[in-house]
Amino acid sequence: MNLRLDFGVVWERWPLFVDGAWMTLQLAVLATLFGFALGALCAVGRRSGPPWLAGLCGAYVEAIRNTPLLVQIFLVYFGLASLGFSLSAFTVAALALTINVGAYTTEIMRAGFDSIPRGQLEAGECLGLSQRQVYWHVLLLPAMERVYPALTSQFVLLMLASSVTSQISAEELTAVANYIQSDTYRAFESYITVAVFYLALSFVMRLGFWGLGLLLFPRRRRLGTPL
Amino acid sequence: MSQPTSSSAGPVVALRDVHKSFGSLKVLDGVSFEVARGEVLAIIGRSGSGKSTALRCIDRLETIESGEITVCGHRVSDPKLPLRALRLDVGIVFQSYNLFPHLTIEENICLAPVTVKGRRRAEARETARRVLGQVGLGDKLDSYPEQLSGGQQQRAAIARSLAMEPQVMLFDEVTSALDPELTGEVLRVIEQLAAGGMTMVMVTHEMGFARRVADRIVFMHRGKVWETGPATILEAPETAELRQFVGSGL
Ligand SMILES: Nc1ncnc2c1ncn2[C@@H]1O[C@H](COP(=O)(O)OP(=O)(O)O)[C@@H](O)[C@H]1O
Ligand SMILES: [Mg+2]
Numbered sequence: 001m002n003l004r005l006d007f008g009v010v011w012e013r014w015p016l017f018v019d020g021a022w023m024t025l026q027l028a029v030l031a032t033l034f035g036f037a038l039g040a041l042c043a044v045g046r047r048s049g050p051p052w053l054a055g056l057c058g059a060y061v062e063a064i065r066n067t068p069l070l071v072q073i074f075l076v077y078f079g080l081a082s083l084g085f086s087l088s089a090f091t092v093a094a095l096a097l098t099i100n101v102g103a104y105t106t107e108i109m110r111a112g113f114d115s116i117p118r119g120q121l122e123a124g125e126c127l128g129l130s131q132r133q134v135y136w137h138v139l140l141l142p143a144m145e146r147v148y149p150a151l152t153s154q155f156v157l158l159m160l161a162s163s164v165t166s167q168i169s170a171e172e173l174t175a176v177a178n179y180i181q182s183d184t185y186r187a188f189e190s191y192i193t194v195a196v197f198y199l200a201l202s203f204v205m206r207l208g209f210w211g212l213g214l215l216l217f218p219r220r221r222r223l224g225t226p227l
Numbered sequence: 228m229s230q231p232t233s234s235s236a237g238p239v240v241a242l243r244d245v246h247k248s249f250g251s252l253k254v255l256d257g258v259s260f261e262v263a264r265g266e267v268l269a270i271i272g273r274s275g276s277g278k279s280t281a282l283r284c285i286d287r288l289e290t291i292e293s294g295e296i297t298v299c300g301h302r303v304s305d306p307k308l309p310l311r312a313l314r315l316d317v318g319i320v321f322q323s324y325n326l327f328p329h330l331t332i333e334e335n336i337c338l339a340p341v342t343v344k345g346r347r348r349a350e351a352r353e354t355a356r357r358v359l360g361q362v363g364l365g366d367k368l369d370s371y372p373e374q375l376s377g378g379q380q381q382r383a384a385i386a387r388s389l390a391m392e393p394q395v396m397l398f399d400e401v402t403s404a405l406d407p408e409l410t411g412e413v414l415r416v417i418e419q420l421a422a423g424g425m426t427m428v429m430v431t432h433e434m435g436f437a438r439r440v441a442d443r444i445v446f447m448h449r450g451k452v453w454e455t456g457p458a459t460i461l462e463a464p465e466t467a468e469l470r471q472f473v474g475s476g477l
Binding site for chain 2: 117119120122123124125126127128129130133137138141142145217219222223
């Protein structure tokens with residue numbers, strides 16, 4: 001075995017890594033925000049919408065959960081292109097990741113809704129709350145609190161999965177590593193470096209979600225329930 | 228105390244020949260009874276005899292097939308009934324407490340006054356303090372439900388209902404999930420409410436309590452009001468079914 005690592009030429013190009021990490025983070029944040037909104041709406045539509053809407057949301061979830069992310073990305077990329085839209089790789093990547101994580105969010109939120117006992121909803125109704133108020137105060141907020149850990153794991157997974165968007169030349173972290181390894185012939189070093197960047201990004205995201213959780217869910221903060 | 232919505236002369240709750248089925252299962256088979264203002268009615272009977280269903284129909288958690296229900300002047304059996312108006316007049320407490328787990332006791336109590344009645348938060352807090360004092364939980368404002376014992380949670384649930392100043396309170400086996408000691412503390416709270424003149428309908432298995440607190444007893448059997456009268460019917464039942472029920476309960 002003759003392993004000789006030389007990080008010098010790879011690390012010389014550190015600004016490229018930083019740019020890539022920044023783009024990965026932007027993709028993750030955008031897809032998390034829009035994907036969460038999409039997923040929450042679909043979960044509501046699936047639970048309380050008219051049959052056609054519930055069916056549509058269900059079909060969306062199944063279609064996304066049962067096809068590879070890379071294929072979804074290509075579908076958005078070439079689909080939009082053939083419709084005559086010319087969007088940047090970044091926009092296409094953000095869009096595809098949003099659609100993808102939206103489906104998983106729908107499922108997680110649905111599990112959260114289902115975990116709220118019927119008696120809770122009845123108690124809300126009996127106190128005079130309107131349907132909408134029951135939805136917000138008795139269903140959505142407690143469900144969110146319950147599934148928050150599952151949601152945040154999903155969002156971190158999404159950030160890692162964004163590496164696939166290098167395939168459509170979005171200039172995120174993995175694309176940067178691909179480029180640097182072909183430029184320097186230091187493949188192993190390039191990917192070790194990029195792995196460390198991903199680790200750091202995961203850590204930052206988990207830390208952010210932890211802090212956000214403390215803000216959003218005072219009960220967890222007060223009772224010290226782990227997030 | 229706010230004034231009743233209807234003339235205070237008539238009954239607060241009235242069921243007339245109410246029929247209700249779940250699929251092919253007839254659960255209420257011509258149920259009629261009335262509750263006057265300030266009266267305490269206890270509904271007793273075997274499990275499955277339709278007690279909970281009768282109570283749930285009063286608050287329109289279930290709809291009925293035929294018959295008539297009026298509550299505080301609201302025609303509950305009318306499909307076009309504005310539900311909110313009914314629910315402002317009726318408070319209901321369940322066996323499983325149903326406190327909202329993500330809110331403190333104070334927030335649980337303030338939620339409806341603020342969102343439904345549009346009370347200011349400070350005012351709602353004042354109410355929360357008052358009703359919690361009433362049920363002996365003045366020191367639990369900032370606790371979360373899971374930090375309380377079952378008996379305390381049930382008293383908090385009663386306080387949450389009281390904060391809406393209902394005209395009538397419904398209790399569905401509110402002590403069935405509690406051990407005897409905690410049962411006692413909840414029953415004392417209900418007894419105080421009764422003494423304070425609250426109109427109440429309670430489904431209960433606590434025979435001693437029903438005898439002591441109820442002005443009138445309704446014994447349900449197979450979806451019918453099998454026997455009804457003052458608490459003395461428990462000592463001298465007319466029907467074999469009530470005799471057997473009272474006997475088995477001891
Ligand atoms: N939502 C429902 N769907 C179907 N059957 C029900 C439902 N609620 C109650 N029942 C049935 O109706 C009967 C009466 O129930 P209930 O009113 O809860 O009785 P009780 O409170 O006297 O024990 C029972 O046989 C019960 O299984
Ligand atoms: Mg029952």
